[in-house]
Amino acid sequence: MGKRHSKHKRARSPLYEGVLTAVPVDDVRRYTPVHTEAVQSLCLVKDDVCLSGSSDKSLVLYKWKDGTIMQRWTGHKKEITKVSHAVDSDAFFSASRDTTVNMWKRGTTQGGVCQNISQTFEGHDLVVTGLAVSLLNNQIICTGSRDNFLRLWDVETGVCTKQSAISRNLVTDVKWVPNQHAVAQTSEDKCLRLWDTRSLQESQIFPRKNYIQTCCDVSKDSLYCVTSSNGFSEQGCEATLWDLRTGKILMEYKGHTQTTCACAFAKTERPLVVTCSNDSTVKVWDRDSSECLSTHYLDGAGSLLSLAVFPDTSICVGSVNTGVHVLSFGTESGKVSLKKTATY
Numbered sequence: 001m002g003k004r005h006s007k008h009k010r011a012r013s014p015l016y017e018g019v020l021t022a023v024p025v026d027d028v029r030r031y032t033p034v035h036t037e038a039v040q041s042l043c044l045v046k047d048d049v050c051l052s053g054s055s056d057k058s059l060v061l062y063k064w065k066d067g068t069i070m071q072r073w074t075g076h077k078k079e080i081t082k083v084s085h086a087v088d089s090d091a092f093f094s095a096s097r098d099t100t101v102n103m104w105k106r107g108t109t110q111g112g113v114c115q116n117i118s119q120t121f122e123g124h125d126l127v128v129t130g131l132a133v134s135l136l137n138n139q140i141i142c143t144g145s146r147d148n149f150l151r152l153w154d155v156e157t158g159v160c161t162k163q164s165a166i167s168r169n170l171v172t173d174v175k176w177v178p179n180q181h182a183v184a185q186t187s188e189d190k191c192l193r194l195w196d197t198r199s200l201q202e203s204q205i206f207p208r209k210n211y212i213q214t215c216c217d218v219s220k221d222s223l224y225c226v227t228s229s230n231g232f233s234e235q236g237c238e239a240t241l242w243d244l245r246t247g248k249i250l251m252e253y254k255g256h257t258q259t260t261c262a263c264a265f266a267k268t269e270r271p272l273v274v275t276c277s278n279d280s281t282v283k284v285w286d287r288d289s290s291e292c293l294s295t296h297y298l299d300g301a302g303s304l305l306s307l308a309v310f311p312d313t314s315i316c317v318g319s320v321n322t323g324v325h326v327l328s329f330g331t332e333s334g335k336v337s338l339k340k341t342a343t344y
Helices: none
Strands: 020-022 029-031 039-046 049-054 058-063 068-074 080-085 091-096 100-105 117-122 128-133 140-145 149-154 160-165 171-176 182-187 192-196 201-205 213-218 224-229 239-243 249-253 260-267 271-277 281-286 292-297 304-309 314-319 324-332 335-343
Touching: 039 314, 049 080, 049 091, 049 314, 058 080, 058 091, 068 100, 080 128, 091 128, 100 128, 140 171, 149 171, 182 213, 224 260, 239 271, 271 304, 281 304, 281 335
Parallel strands: 029 335, 039 080, 039 304, 128 171, 171 213, 213 260, 260 304, 292 335
Antiparallel strands: 020 029, 039 049, 049 058, 058 068, 080 091, 091 100, 100 117, 128 140, 140 149, 149 160, 171 182, 182 192, 192 201, 213 224, 224 239, 239 249, 260 271, 271 281, 281 292, 304 314, 314 324, 324 335
């Protein structure tokens, strides 16, 4: 399986919050990095606001268009693995290698840092590697762990209301299916599963892939799921499009040369899939033909661990070595291109 992402470290540097340090000739806005170590997880909050979680144990709410840190939270004992956000709410969530999940809300800070934890969800025995907030009412979160357990929690009380485990189901990611009582979940056992959240019973298991499934995303129409695979030397490393109604593979997106760490849907005039990889590239694919439309190499960034796609088709990408990169879609002569617009 190779080195875990959690082992990647980046050199520490002082933080100067929300300061634009330079505007170089390439028109890339370069803000001082908001994290001092690998950016493990990213989450879209609003049109220009991104939530990030890092190996430096901090959670940051950031306005990437003008370089403003809106809030920084600390409190986990070990690195943050996943972050999530309750839609139309001021509740933010982080999962950690310390086996807990915390809920945070914006508040007063000391030195720009808030340490007030609104709720803690404790019960997993190993690192929490999956985290999703209910898209139906914001009152339930779903978590998954390397302890093989999937758990549902009441947001207000912090009580685990349901739990279920399957042997060797080491969870890698969890995503809520829009407008349904269901979550999609990927695992180190190379499977994609759907769970009915009313009973927390497995409702569907998809054909096993050849490699560990590292991440998943569900389309807004609830019809499709995309997963990404680990691998090396161009073996594995693909993303896969699944039909959630039939359970069949519709497309495979092949082109990365190392583990594909993150994947997401993007909606433009044509439906797209975005992926990022340990090979330091971000790729944009035509969802329905599997054609790779654009590739952007982030020199020096190291492994690219996470991404978030915004409504204006901007993409935030979390890296091991160089913080978060902001890319934008462009169209030239009918072709899709990716351009880096900012780093932070």
